Every structure is written in C-alpha cells, then in structure tokens.
Amino acid sequence: MKWIAAFAALAFATPAVAQADDPLDWSAPDQELRVAVDGGEVWVRVNGDLEADAAPAIFIHGGPGGTHTVFGGLISMADERAVILYDQLGSGMSDRGGDPATWGVERFVDELEAIRQALGVERWHVVGHSWGAALALEYAAAYPQHTASAVLGGTYISTPHWILGTNLLIRDLPDDVRDTLIACEAGRAQPGMNCDAATAAFYRAYNGRADSPPLSPAARRYFGQYNGRGFNGQIYNTMWGPSEFSARGTLVGYDGTPLLSQVDGSRILFMIGQYDEARIDTVQDFLTLTPGAEFAVVPGGSHSFPMERPVETEAILRAWLARKD
Template identity: 65%
Template sequence: MIAKSLAAAAFALLPLAAQAQHAELPTDPAADWSVATSEHRVAVEGGKVWARVNGVIGEGATPVIMIHGGPGGTHLNFGNLISLADQRPVILYDQLDSGMSDHPENPANWKPERFVAELEAIRKELGVERWHVIGHSWGSALALEYAAAYPQHTASAVLSGTFISTPHWITGTNLLIRELPDDVAAAIRACEGPNPPAAVVCEPATAAFYSAFNGRPDRPAPSPEARAYRNRYGGKGFNATVYNAMWGPTEFRASGPLATYDATHLLPRVDGSRVMYVVGQYDEARIDTVQDFVALTPGAELAVVPGGSHAYISERPEVAEAIYRDWMNRIDAREKAE
C-alpha cells in the first residue's frame, strides 16, 4: 500500500485542545527548501506531533497541508513541493510515531480516526479556517476521511497515489505482479506463500516490483538541498513497526487492522467538484482502479503524471507541483467568485 521505499524516494473524532511550542525561524528566500517559517509541536491524543509551516497563516491564498503516506512514513516526500509557498502557506507534519513527532509506540493510537483527529488538532492550533488537504497513499485515506468529517474546513481534497480501500489495493497490486517477467512474478507469489524461499530470492523480486511501480530507475537523484535536509533530520524516518502493525509485511498482503479498511462509502459524502485524484502512469494505485473511484465521486477530476510511479512526487516534481498548483488556484478562484 504505502511502501517503505517512499521515505527512501524522498532521498520518499473529537477535536482535541492543542498546545504548541512555537519557534520562529529565518525566512531567507535564498536558503534551501529545508528552512521553515515556523515549527510547532502540537498536542494530540497520545502525544505531540511536529509540524512546520512555510509562509504565514492568514497571508496569501488558502493554506495547504500535505499528509504523508505510510502508515509510518514522514513528510520528506513533500520537500520539493515547498515551492508552492510562493503563493500560499504550506504545512508539512509527521504523524504520531513517525519522524520528528513523539514516538509513544502505543498500538492504541494506530487507528484511522485518531490520525484524522490529529489533522484537526493541527488546524486549530495553527489558526487555519479552511485549507486544502493533499494526501498521498495512506495519506489519501486520511484526506478523504477528513474531508467527509470536516467539509466546512476543507477547501479541497487531493487523493494522490490513491489508497482508500484495501480490497481494491490488494487486487491492484496482484494484477501488477502479472505484468512483471514470469520468473519475477513466480518468485513474488512463492514469497507470499506459506513456505517462502530465502531472502536471496524474495528481496530481488520485491525490488523489481518497486522499481516498476514505486520508484522507477530514471528518477532524478536527490538534490544537495534534500540530502542536507535529510542529514539535519537526524535519521528520524520511516517507522516500520507502525507499518507492519497496521498494514503487514508487504504491499501484496495486508494482515493488520487495515486489512479490511474500505472508505469508498465516504465518496458520496464529499463534494466531488472539490476532489482530485492524482496517480502516476505506472502507479501501484492502478489507473483503472482510481477511475472507478472517480466514477463514484461525481464532479471529481483525475490527473495522471506521465512516466511516474507511486513515487511520482520525487520522480516528476515539476509536473506534480504544476498539477497541485493549478488545482488549488482554480478552487481558490471559484471560492472567490461564489
């Protein structure tokens, strides 16, 4: 669903009262993209989450918050999209037990509704009335759930690399396995069976799947700025414990609580004219599957990133930025006209 390789590719419900430790940071436009205008620690159920803002809330266009994948991923995948802050505040954060946020490692926190409440706590703490929510992979599920629960605070919802249903996802990844060379596909099936072969067989086969659908070999190398940020980030990255507990060991089989997750019933509850789906041409989130979601969301749009996989944000950053920028500008213009 939301691969461990995302973190590598970047180099990939009751509202709660929130408390933050606020630090103002320099905003030199010549500085690299890692410099935030402000950083915050926001109290949520189970601990505090770390958030960063580029821009000033209340100035510019409607803010946007980026919701990372996982479960257990981090904000790193969105680094190149901070360029959107030339028009609007851009908010990045790490979910509880990930990255710079607290790591209580309490399985009681690992449920979708708590992650949705986490978003609302951040909104209230930062003083945002309405925002665009852009989710990627597992973050798409949270973006959809948030938009359905808080339509009054949602200017638009972007469901990128769309995961909103485990049955659809598992069907999709198993269809993609058939597109691989016969020997690779056979190895993956064996590795997912009751008596898997050794890692020397399974690891290359899984890597071949990711190379095709989640981090293609022609992706650009990380910029010096991205590498510098990762170094300063201190290695606080992907949390495999959360991923394995909530999802399972691989993209092809779900064994955790998300094994039965399906949020498609929420699609009729959101304003489809404020929903956009975005997938890569070679995405794990298969285009035909996402087209079915679009059909269930009247008025919604679909954008496909040419040459991109599930990691298209890092593979085709200029295209991703252009798609998101155009979408939010059009929604903002419509709201002004209404």
C-alpha cells in the first residue's frame, strides 16, 4: 500500500514527455479549512460548489500515512461537482499529533465524518484508494444515509487477502528477484542479495511502473506547495509494517470483507489498475460477495493508477458518480 514514494521517485526521474493537465488539475483550492479531530486538526481543501445538484466527492488517500496528492490530476472533476481532498491526521498538510495507540480504522472513519459535518454536506461520494478503500467501505457501512456511493480503488479491504496477493505476485517476477524477496522476507538473505533492489523491482511491476509518465510542471509545483510534511513512515510502520509483503502492525488482522454483505452493492465500485498490487482475481472474489457491485480496470495502470492514468481514471469516475447521484 505504500505506493506514493515509489511512484514519485519514478515520476520525477523518468525522461519522458510530461503528461498534460486540465487547467483545473493541480490547481489551488477554492476553499481551505482545518477540521478538529481526535488528536489534532486535519487539512481539507475544496474545489467546486458544495451546493451543486451533483453530490460532492471526497477522495481518501492511501498509506497509511500517505497524502492527498495522488488525486491532484482529478481536481478537474470540480466542473461537475465539488471535489474534496484532505490529508489524514499525521501526514501531509495535517497536524502530526495524535496518540499512536489510537491509529486504527475507527479513528480514521470518525475523521471522515467530522469533515462531512464541518462542510455541512448531507450526502457525498466516498472515493478511496488503497488503504483509503478500507476507510470508504467502513464509512459506507457506518453511514449509509450519507453515502451516495463508495469507490474502492486499488482495493485493500483485508490484510490476509492483501498478503496472499502480494506473495503470489512475487512469484510472477524473474527468478532472481523472486528468490531474493522470499529470502529477504524470511530473514534469510544471503551475501550478495540486494533486498532494496528486489523490492524496487516489485514496485516497478505493480506500483509505479517504469513506463509511467513523469509529473507535469503543474504537478511538480503542486507538490512543492501542498505536500506539507509528506508521507509519514511512522504511521505506515505502526499500522502496517516494514514492507508490502508482510503485515506486523495494528492492521495485521484487519478484514473488512464481512461488510461487503452489509452495504448496498449497487452503490459500490471496485476499481484497480491493470497491473495493480490488488490482484484482479482477488477483487473478483470481493465482487462476488457484493451483489450488484461493479468492477472497473484502468488500462495500463498499476496500483498508482490515479497518477499514472488520470484521464482514464477520471472518465470512469465521472460516469460512475453521475449514475449514482
């Protein structure tokens, strides 16, 4: 789930033609506010009209410990509905406060509801990515009256399923990379094995592919102005652990799949990249557990598809949100 550092490194380094932006993408917010939550204040930005007929959409970033910047190329959707971005407590532009003992799913869901109340929004779409997908599902189950739809992007909703999926993906890598990663994860790395290089190879395959377009000049400026203190590795390590391939933190036993039978499936969209860490067959199993739900695959995208393929991502989201208003 720790995608942002891997993708950003590739995006800044790749010598290719930068992707073009809509004039609204990577733009300054129409409104900024800080919302008090348990442990501090979270930074929230809004583009577009919160009073428009179309329900607003709040975008929930991954990590844990990531930032809202993954969604900067989707701000142009504000021409149809209000687009709400925020940094979860402890990362990006939000306060670094909070007791690590409270870093759990419930606290981050409460954070979402505090934002809704502060903005005076009655009903909105919750669009989650990676770890944010778990929060979107949890929110939809806890607050169905306020949920127009939930998008479970880069679908992490269960640690056991995620660990099984990433370990299956390791076996699809070249033999030397596979053997190195397996040895490194087991604490049996031999002299000459480069664990960091093998992990980077995994990322290039599934989480920020080498053929991804680099960040545009507008995106680079945005990162400089709105990335705040960036990714918070302490949150990631506390809640998840040191690597994508094994969970040792507070999320080690997390499994939100029972919620799939409790939500309105007709208002659930699973969405992943073609080469996503969230494996297609795993998400198809989730789909089976969610009657009426839909499934979208972003062509050419990895787990970082919102930044790699913003045009395709936006097209899918626009159509889905319009149908579920």
